[in-house]
Amino acid sequence: MDQNEPSPVIAPGYTFGSVTDKISSIVLARRTPLGWYAGFLVSFLLVMLLLVSLTYLVVKGIGIWGNNQPVAWAFGITNFVWWIGIGHAGTLISAILLLLKQAWRTSINRFAEAMTLFAVACAGLYPLFHVGRPWLAYWLVPYPNTMGVWPQFRSPLIWDVFAVSTYATVSLMFWFVGLIPDLATLRDRSQSRVGRMIYGMLAMGWRGSARHWHQYDTAYLLLAGLATPLVVSVHTVVSFDFAISILPGWHTTIFPPYFVAGAIYSGFAMVLTLAIPIRAVYGLQDFITSRHLQNMAKVMLLTGLIVGYGYMTEAFIAWYSADQYEWFVPINRLTGPYAPAYWSLLFCNIVVPQLLWFRRVRTNVPALFVISLVVNVGMWLERFIIIVTSLHRDFLPSSWGMYAPTFWDLSTFAGTIGLFLALLFLFLRFLPMISIFEMRTMLPEAKVE
Amino acid sequence: MAQRVYGLMAEFDDPRALVNATAKAREAGYRRMDAYSPFPIEELHDATGAPPSRLPLITLTGGLVGCISGFLLQYWASVIAYPLNVGGRPFNSWPAFIPVTFECTILGAALAAVLGMLALNGLPMPYHPVFNVSRFALASRNRFFLCIEARDRKFDVDATRQFLQTLGPREVSIVDD
Numbered sequence: 001m002d003q004n005e006p007s008p009v010i011a012p013g014y015t016f017g018s019v020t021d022k023i024s025s026i027v028l029a030r031r032t033p034l035g036w037y038a039g040f041l042v043s044f045l046l047v048m049l050l051l052v053s054l055t056y057l058v059v060k061g062i063g064i065w066g067n068n069q070p071v072a073w074a075f076g077i078t079n080f081v082w083w084i085g086i087g088h089a090g091t092l093i094s095a096i097l098l099l100l101k102q103a104w105r106t107s108i109n110r111f112a113e114a115m116t117l118f119a120v121a122c123a124g125l126y127p128l129f130h131v132g133r134p135w136l137a138y139w140l141v142p143y144p145n146t147m148g149v150w151p152q153f154r155s156p157l158i159w160d161v162f163a164v165s166t167y168a169t170v171s172l173m174f175w176f177v178g179l180i181p182d183l184a185t186l187r188d189r190s191q192s193r194v195g196r197m198i199y200g201m202l203a204m205g206w207r208g209s210a211r212h213w214h215q216y217d218t219a220y221l222l223l224a225g226l227a228t229p230l231v232v233s234v235h236t237v238v239s240f241d242f243a244i245s246i247l248p249g250w251h252t253t254i255f256p257p258y259f260v261a262g263a264i265y266s267g268f269a270m271v272l273t274l275a276i277p278i279r280a281v282y283g284l285q286d287f288i289t290s291r292h293l294q295n296m297a298k299v300m301l302l303t304g305l306i307v308g309y310g311y312m313t314e315a316f317i318a319w320y321s322a323d324q325y326e327w328f329v330p331i332n333r334l335t336g337p338y339a340p341a342y343w344s345l346l347f348c349n350i351v352v353p354q355l356l357w358f359r360r361v362r363t364n365v366p367a368l369f370v371i372s373l374v375v376n377v378g379m380w381l382e383r384f385i386i387i388v389t390s391l392h393r394d395f396l397p398s399s400w401g402m403y404a405p406t407f408w409d410l411s412t413f414a415g416t417i418g419l420f421l422a423l424l425f426l427f428l429r430f431l432p433m434i435s436i437f438e439m440r441t442m443l444p445e446a447k448v449e
Numbered sequence: 450m451a452q453r454v455y456g457l458m459a460e461f462d463d464p465r466a467l468v469n470a471t472a473k474a475r476e477a478g479y480r481r482m483d484a485y486s487p488f489p490i491e492e493l494h495d496a497t498g499a500p501p502s503r504l505p506l507i508t509l510t511g512g513l514v515g516c517i518s519g520f521l522l523q524y525w526a527s528v529i530a531y532p533l534n535v536g537g538r539p540f541n542s543w544p545a546f547i548p549v550t551f552e553c554t555i556l557g558a559a560l561a562a563v564l565g566m567l568a569l570n571g572l573p574m575p576y577h578p579v580f581n582v583s584r585f586a587l588a589s590r591n592r593f594f595l596c597i598e599a600r601d602r603k604f605d606v607d608a609t610r611q612f613l614q615t616l617g618p619r620e621v622s623i624v625d626d
Contacts, residue, residue: 015591016487016590016591017590017591020487020589020590020591142522142526148530148531149531150526150527150530150531151526152533152535153523153526153527153545153546153549154527154535154538154542154545156548158549159548159549159552162548162549162552162553163548163552166552166553166555166556169556169559169560170555170556170559173559173560173563174559177563177566181487181488181589184589185487185589185590187589188586188587188588188589188590189586189589189590204567204572204573204574205572205573205574205575205576205577206572206589207485207577207579207580207585207588208485208486208487208588208589209483209484209485210471210483210484210485210486210490210493210494210496210497210499211483211494211497211499211570212570213486213488213489213490213493213494214489214494214499214502215502215504215566215569215570216489216566216570217489217491218502218504218505218566219504219562219563219565219566222504222505222508222558222562223559223562223563226508226512226555226558226559226562227559229551229555230552230555230559233548233551233552233555237548237552240548437487437488437489438488440487440488440591441488441489445463445464446464446488446490448464448465448468448490448491448492448493
């Protein structure tokens with residue numbers, strides 16, 4: 001094969017029937033692969049660890065975590081921003097690439113959207129428990145109450161409540177609307193009574209009529225158009241949590257675009273981290289081809305460069321401001337007590353992804369997998385650095401402090417990773433991970449003209 | 450007693466045949482019909498001659514309702530119900546209200562788009578006669594169906610069956626109501 005010929009988005013030789021059977025058989029197969037049980041068991045144990053950690057947190061209070069003055073935001077907000085950023089790739093793939101008519105999105109959009117939902121669920125846990133009294137978290141919602149108080153709408157923290165809950169709702173609807181025709185396929189193909197009943201209820205009587213499809217396509221396109229500005233706004237609002245404050249290192253106008261780019265960067269890294277093992281285990285190399293992996297690597301390279309530009313601008317403006325507190329931030333990051341974390345961040349996010357310039361690296365699946373893991377670590381470190389280095393050196397040296405995670409910080413983080421993976425395993429087992437009806441439209445015989 | 454008939458259904462192998470058959474049926478004067486396919490076919494909607502969707506208007510309305518109510522909620526809470534002086538800023542500090550107003554706009558529009566789509570399609574629908582044809586299960590896999598309904602003025606079981614046979618279907622079956 002010619003090296004310069006782009007590989008196809010779907011391998012040749014498939015028909016409407018074989019595409020349908022290949023994807024739906026993963027869900028409808030009577031036998032669950034042993035590896036699935038093993039993976040689910042490990043993630044389920046981590047979910048139990050999460051439940052223990054959160055229960056202990058509610059019983060004892062937020063003091064079991066390592067954050068305290070001056071570092072009042074630590075793992076809680078680092079992990080919140082990390083998870084919500086990962087979610088962004090799902091919406092980007094399903095909405096923005098749909099509007100840009102990028103046909104290659106079709107094989108990866110379904111599980112990227114699922115990934116979004118599960119990542120947002122993990123993200124949402126953090127602020128919920130970080131408030132200290134999660135049973136009073138409903139105070140964040142504006143509702144008429146006997147106390148006569150209302151939320152403070154001038155605060156970015158309340159904007160966050162609206163942004164994240166809207167994002168979760170719209171992502172869920174987008175995902176579910178995309179699933180309806182495939183649920184109908186599962187209803188019609190399921191051999192078991194229970195399967196027919198459950199998929200039948202979820203498909204809501206979908207029968208694929210021309211009128212249905214017309215309204216459906218219109219709704220899907222409208223949702224994509226709505227999700228596109230939404231996804232940009234969500235991470236912008238998350239960055240406002242920092243940028244609206246007056247803290248050196250946080251109070252910068254570069255934050256919104258640089259956070260959005262970072263979110264897409266980490267999200268694509270996570271899609272690669274998940275897609276590479278999934279396509280190998282389920283034998284989906286014909287649908288998730290080398291072309292998909294290469295395109296995702298290119299998006300990572302681009303957004304990684306934007307993130308690198310963000311770091312440079314941050315440092316330049318700190319110097320250009322001639323403000324000693326602002327200039328102290330980059331110096332402290334490079335040479336202070338958290339310098340090893342900062343240098344690792346630069347290595348993970350800026351140095352390693354440069355390998356993606358080479359075609360040989362982009363076509364090397366194990367190398368891509370390793371790079372995607374490195375970027376995930378790098379983007380986690382970025383949020384840790386932003387939060388902890390700005391907080392641990394207050395304006396007055398008498399208020400300086402240090403932060404180190406406790407066992408419960410680490411166990412909660414491991415627990416959310418378990419929750420994310422457990423939900424993903426359930427999704428792979430019970431719902432089609434690739435959009436079947438959209439794959440049918442990719443086949444040459446689907447063209448009418 | 451004879452079973453009531455919902456319509457006659459012809460089964461086709463590929464999307465071209467279905468679009469062609471739908472256009473022919475319309476030419477022959479049939480109006481009450483629907484075409485079923487395992488994926489969206491733009492040309493099919495044109496062939497059935499159905500009017501354009503009202504969904505964009507519904508979505509716009511939902512977005513406007515979300516936008517206005519989102520802003521009014523903040524105005525009412527910050528100016529009327531619970532005026533709080535924060536560093537001398539005006540009670541109606543509208544620039545700070547933009548993010549929530551924006552999110553409410555998107556939420557209202559997205560809810561309207563999804564619920565509107567379901568409503569216009571009449572979903573959820575627990576029962577529909579087309580499912581009485583056992584081969585219709587393939588409509589969600591790889592077969593294409595055209596159903597001419599009995600409520601069509603031109604519908605006649607024998608004549609319509611003969612007409613459908615001329616379109617080159619795999620088979621034509623009666624849909625019980």
